Amino acid sequence: MSGNTFGKLFSVTTFGESHGPAIGCVIDGCPPGMTLSEADIQPELDRRKPGTSRHVTQRQEADRVEILSGVYQGVTTGSPIALLIRNEDQRSKDYGNIADSFRPGHADYTYWHKYGVRDPRGGGRSSARLTAPVVGAGAVARKWLREKYGTELMGYMSALGDIAVPFEGWEHVHANPFFAATGDAALLQRMEETMDQLRRDGDSIGARIDVVARGVPVGLGQPIYDKLDADIAYAMMGINAVKGVEIGAGFASVAQRGSEHGDELTLEGFVGNHAGGVLGGISTGQDITVSLAIKPTSSIRVPRRSIDKAGNPATVETFGRHDPCVGIRATPIAEAMLALVLIDHALMNRAQCGDVQVATPKLK
Numbered sequence: 001m002s003g004n005t006f007g008k009l010f011s012v013t014t015f016g017e018s019h020g021p022a023i024g025c026v027i028d029g030c031p032p033g034m035t036l037s038e039a040d041i042q043p044e045l046d047r048r049k050p051g052t053s054r055h056v057t058q059r060q061e062a063d064r065v066e067i068l069s070g071v072y073q074g075v076t077t078g079s080p081i082a083l084l085i086r087n088e089d090q091r092s093k094d095y096g097n098i099a100d101s102f103r104p105g106h107a108d109y110t111y112w113h114k115y116g117v118r119d120p121r122g123g124g125r126s127s128a129r130l131t132a133p134v135v136g137a138g139a140v141a142r143k144w145l146r147e148k149y150g151t152e153l154m155g156y157m158s159a160l161g162d163i164a165v166p167f168e169g170w171e172h173v174h175a176n177p178f179f180a181a182t183g184d185a186a187l188l189q190r191m192e193e194t195m196d197q198l199r200r201d202g203d204s205i206g207a208r209i210d211v212v213a214r215g216v217p218v219g220l221g222q223p224i225y226d227k228l229d230a231d232i233a234y235a236m237m238g239i240n241a242v243k244g245v246e247i248g249a250g251f252a253s254v255a256q257r258g259s260e261h262g263d264e265l266t267l268e269g270f271v272g273n274h275a276g277g278v279l280g281g282i283s284t285g286q287d288i289t290v291s292l293a294i295k296p297t298s299s300i301r302v303p304r305r306s307i308d309k310a311g312n313p314a315t316v317e318t319f320g321r322h323d324p325c326v327g328i329r330a331t332p333i334a335e336a337m338l339a340l341v342l343i344d345h346a347l348m349n350r351a352q353c354g355d356v357q358v359a360t361p362k363l364k
């Protein structure tokens with residue numbers, strides 16, 4: 001009801017603010033009997049944490065996760081799992097000059113009208129820092145999915161602003177600060193220069209992120225309202241700054257014919273994956289492919305027109321430590337959200353349809 005909980009059977013409630021003492025989440029419904037320790041979660045948080053290159057926010061947070069409950073002798077018990085991440089590097093004075101006005105493109109304005117109370121310390125609940133607990137919960141989900149079905153989740157940046165970054169191979173993704181799946185040195189150099197110029201300009205830029213789930217069993221998803229692709233879109237739109245989601249061919253479907261779009265079935269497998277791994281809202285067993293449009297960060301140094309709380313015209317400039325392209329750190333977050341959707345649907349499918357068997361081959 002209050003927009004802080006995600007998922008039905010594997011439900012995650014996040015808490016905390018960017019400049020409060022800590023952030024975290026409570027996971028309810030994790031299956032018992034899975035080995036789990038901080039070491040399973042920390043590497044995912046390390047992929048997302050701030051301060052890892054000059055192209056992201058310089059706020060220094062270790063994002064060290066503590067498991068407070070739900071695990072006994074290294075095994076999940078079925079009780080709620082609480083994950084805690086302490087904030088260490090808050091600097092609320094950066095927000096002093098905008099405490100009474102509204103950043104264009106930011107949630108400041110809508111939160112103020114909705115709640116009538118403003119947390120002047122940083123972005124509060126609307127901060128992208130709140131994606132850290134989501135990544136923590138996603139790490140638990142992806143471990144279960146890997147152990148149960150061999151599911152793997154991967155993602156990469158496929159565009160930085162108007163620079164398209166073609167996919168070359170997964171081996172490149174962690175060899176550059178952008179999560180780009182390319183080894184093209186000239187292209188990476190162009191991306192670095194674009195970001196350096198943006199930083200000098202005090203401006204920001206958008207990005208496109210592609211996410212893939214491989215090894216998803218056939219049959220996940222519900223027929224009408226809780227379609228797998230609908231829940232994926234819902235989940236992705238829950239990530240800060242996401243303005244668009246495509247599944248499979250997405251908006252390119254508009255220009256396709258049925259003879260091209262519909263992936264033919266052969267005994268060797270599906271021919272193509274325009275469906276993005278989902279037909280009729282239910283997983284096909286192929287890769288689930290999702291693409292996200294991430295808007296340019298709204299906290300920028302460029303002076304812009306706004307108003308203040310009293311209704312006077314104001315000029316807004318945001319100082320402090322911000323991501324000039326929040327999309328650079330979005331890849332692990334998108335993977336985590338996809339994992340949360342998949343585990344929830346896997347548990348729901350197990351409940352209703354766990355005994356169903358048909359003799360038809362399962363295609364890939």
Ligand SMILES: C=C(O[C@@H]1CC(C(=O)O)=C[C@@H](OP(=O)(O)O)[C@H]1O)C(=O)O
Nearest residue numbers: 018050057059122123127128129321322
């Ligand atoms: C700290 C993180 O990113 C933050 C995301 C963010 C925002 O407004 O979204 C604003 C900045 O934080 P602060 O509230 O301290 O100004 C970023 O540094 C993080 O992702 O962990």
